[in-house]
Amino acid sequence: MTPTSPGGIMATTTDSTAEIRRLLMAGPDFTLAAVDPRSTPGFDGGKSKGTAALAAGAKALSGLQEKLFAESRSGSGISVLLVLQGMDTSGKGGIVRHVVGLVDPQGVQHHAFKAPTEDERNHDFLWRIRRELPTPGMIGVFDRSHYEDVLVQRVRGLSSADEVEERYGAIRTFENEVAASGTRLLKVMLHISKDEQKTRLAERLERNDKYWKYNPGDVDERGYWEQYQEAYQLAVERTSTPDTPWYVVPADRKWYARLAVQHLLTGTLEDMQLSWPRATFDVETEKQRLQAS
Amino acid sequence: MTPTSPGGIMATTTDSTAEIRRLLMAGPDFTLAAVDPRSTPGFDGGKSKGTAALAAGAKALSGLQEKLFAESRSGSGISVLLVLQGMDTSGKGGIVRHVVGLVDPQGVQHHAFKAPTEDERNHDFLWRIRRELPTPGMIGVFDRSHYEDVLVQRVRGLSSADEVEERYGAIRTFENEVAASGTRLLKVMLHISKDEQKTRLAERLERNDKYWKYNPGDVDERGYWEQYQEAYQLAVERTSTPDTPWYVVPADRKWYARLAVQHLLTGTLEDMQLSWPRATFDVETEKQRLQAS
Structure with a gap:
């Protein structure tokens, strides 16, 4: 039962955050097929309450981001990496x-991974990923990631099954290294239904300011829907570990997915027990120097 | 006279934008000492109206940014670079x-330039700048820039007067190249008074969540205030050209500076006459394919 205020908006961020994390984390028995893309785990309101809750949670998230950034100025090497995966x-x-x-764009490093270039293909599949890891104090955001190398590559037969299986091991090792170096990983799969995808693609064909988002190849990919679901199931199974878990977010309702990811990100930052750096100077002396300047 | 609605908020973005650009652009006779840091050129309201106008202008700016991004998907190589300079x-x-x-963080490439590293010092001063230029469709934002090499370097005697003079020429050539390659430059100097800086530094000494922003060296720099003003005057004089002009924004009132830069950025994007890319596919055919999928 999620604690809610009389108005239905979550009463305490922390309780709701813990609940949403618990419900969405992919544990050892995770089954993608059992996740209803239209469900809203941990939240018992609708769209308007969810949108209000998102706005209400912005300040806490923003404050945590600033603290993370501030800590890096006093030599802390920690950072966060939000990995976003999901169908088109x-x-x-x-x-x-x-x-x-x-949050403040100064604290965000965003990178959208496209199909690898020739240069990138000439390197190990993690090469281009390592280059985009967040620097200290930053929230890195990957729109697609190294997981494409075990998803589309598997589904479209661009890599052999053995190769993909080896990559799961490489990914686990890589992510453990990243975590050990001080970067908290938050891996999120946005889970939509095939019908919802059809509706969203159709919208892109209705308005001339949306055409640029449409790619005829997206319809071809729909023919592999089940294979993609299997590839996601396997990827999550193989790489959801206690230190680097996957969170699978029902995403047919955009407002819920956004609220859920806000909670996941807030929770990740809360875990880091951030604090404002102490003054590295004598405050009273500086006040006097400044006054005299 | 700025056109205003009865409520004092600008009636039409475009008229106000043109007016603010005209008033803030540094022409051949530019004199920094004649700019009052507390003035609000082109806007005759106060803080609350200015804040409301900023919020009201967000949608137009956001829409233009999306169009810029969309154009890059259809092969356009254009981008924008906002260069921000100003005292601490x-x-x-x-x-x-x-x-x-x-605007959407997916369309922004932000970079804060710090004192150059040893590696960076081993290269030409523009080397690290070139590496951070925005890619097609993006709004690049430089928090400090190559101008540090003619400002702090001049004031603190890190480079000789001759060297600095040569750099102005190198900067003009560089910026012309950047502009010719399709990147619109928007160079903004935020102009504050020495008193306002004192107030703002003092605030950082009042709250323990602000200490991390304070650096005792900032007080030392205040001893060179006049020299910095001279260096800015000279930099603007030498590098404000019709294609790559400087805009000097009075910045003692934060709300005004933000509103003014929003107008400058909006105007820069409007100049580019952006349009939504046409469909590169047959819309009706795609609707049918999607429906059948």
């Missing part, structure tokens, strides 16, 4: 715009 | 947070 139209961009977009 | 506490970070922060 699952709302990755909307998360960046409406959740990440509420 | 002049509000560069606030511009990023409150003006740039209103």
Whole structure:
């Protein structure tokens, strides 16, 4: 039972955050097929309450981001990396715009991974990923990631099954290294239904200011929907570990997905027990020097 | 006379934008000492109206940014580069947070330049700048820039007068190249008074969540205030050209500086006459394919 205020908006961020994290984390028995993309785990309001809750949570998230950034100025090497995966139209961009977009852009390093270039293909699949890891104090955001190398590559037969299996091991090792170096990983899969995707793609064909978002190849990919679901199931199974878990977010309702990711990000930052750096100077002396200047 | 609605908020963005650009652009006779840091050229309201106008202008700016981004998907190579300069506490970070922060972070490439590293010092001063230029479709934001090499370097005698003079020429050539390659430059100097800086630094000594922003060296720099003003005067004189002009924004009132930069950025994007890319596919065919999928 989620604690709510009389108005239905979550009463305490922390309780709701813990609940949403618990409900969305992919544990050892995770089954993607059992997740209803239209469900709203941990939140018992509708769209208007969810939108209000998102706005209400912005300040806490923004404050935590600033603290993370501030800590880096006093030599802390910690950072956060939000990895966003999901089928086309699952709302990755909307998360960046409406959740990440509420914090100071100075504290965000965003990177959208496209199909690898020739140069990138000449390196190990993690090469281009390492280059985009967040620097200290930053929230890194990956729109797609190294997981494409075990998803599209598997589904479209661009890599062999053995190769993909090896990559899961490489990913676990890599992510453990990243975590050990002080970067908290928050891996999010936005889970939409095939019908919802059809609706969203259709919207892109209705308005001339949306055409640029449409790619005929997206319809071809729909033919592999089940294979993609299997690839996601396997990827989550293989790489959701206690230190680097996956969170699978029902995403047919955009407002819920955004609210849920806001909670996940807030919770990740809360875990870091951030604090404002102490003054490295004598405050009274500085007040006098400044006054005299 | 700025056209205003009865409520004092600008009636039409475009007229106000043109007026603010005209008033703030540094022409051949520019004199920094004649700019009052507390003035609000082109806007005749106060803080509350200015804040409301900033919020009201967000949608137009955001829409233009999306169009810029969309054009890049259809092969356009154009981009925008906002260069922010100003004394410590002049509000560069606030511009990023409150003006740039209103557009989609996916369309922004922000970089804060610090004192050059050893590696950077081993290269030409423009080397590290070139590496951070915005990619097509993006709004690049430089918090400090190559201008540090003619400002602090001149004031603190880190480079000789001759060297600095040569750099002005190098900067003009460089910026012309950048502009010719399709990147619109928007160079903004945030102009504060020495008293206002004192007030803002003092605030950082009053709250333990602000200590991290304070650096005792900032007080030392105040001893060179006049020399910095001279260096800015000279830099603007030498590098404000019709294609790459400087805009000098009175910045003692944060709300005005933010509103002014929003107008400058909006105007820069309007100049580009952006349009939504046409469909590169047959819309009706795609509707049918999607429906059948």
